[in-house]
Amino acid sequence: MDVPAELKKICHEYCRREGGAHGPDHSERVCRMALRLGKTLNADLEVLAASGLLHDIGRAKERAEKGTICHAEYGAKLAGPILERLGYRQETINKICHCIRAHRYRGACKPQSLEAKILFDADKLDSIGAIGIGRAFLFAGQIGACLHNPELDPGQTESYSRQDTAYREFQVKMKRVRGRLLTAEGAKIASERHRFMEIFFDRLNSEIYGLD
Secondary structure (H helix, E strand, O other): OOOOHHHHHHHHHHHHHHOHHHOHHHHHHHHHHHHHHHHHHOOOHHHHHHHHHHOOOOHHHHHHOOOOOOHHHHHHHHHHHHHHHOOOOHHHHHHHHHHHHOOOOOOOOOOOOHHHHHHHHHHHHOOOHHHHHHHHHHHHHHHOOOOOOOOOOHHHOOOOOOOOOHHHHHHHHHHHHHHHOOOHHHHHHHHHHHHHHHHHHHHHHHHHOOOO
16 A cells, blocks of 8 residues: 555654654654554555554654653544545544554553554564664664663663763663554564564673673
8 A cells, every 4th residue: 555645754754844754754664564563464555554654743742742642542632633534434544543543552542443553563563673773773872872871770760861872772662662562463473573673682691891
């Protein structure tokens, strides 16, 4: 399925403001993975394409409000009028907005439809494996974190601090993602990506201490 050009443009307009690990490239990868899973599971690809591109359009607002606004909830509110303007049917809009509202890892709204479960999985898959490691280092660099800190208990470190490294992100979140996937196909991909992360961080630990 071709990704709608107008939605891709809108995705770039919103997500470029956020940048970094949640820039437009993240949304486009999530969209591609959602379509890949959707084809396998016979899901509604129109819903997945739109929700994949628009799922993070509320992130800049969440950041500006220092987390007091949920980007998933806010993004769903933004998406409705956008989709109406583009001529989507109301039934389809409702499905897309549910997907967006339910995609968040720690969100209050849980995925109910097949498409919402697929979007949730696609978004989580982009946070692990080689891509997840790259995004974690990108974020650490943006906030000025050190390269590596395996000797520290993550419970004794803080987010957005010098100790908020890629390895801390692996310990706190990335290694838990594998057990949160909602589709069998997503879980299979997650398992493969998880193994790569273990190999990578084991290798990094060895090189850091000169044990390789």
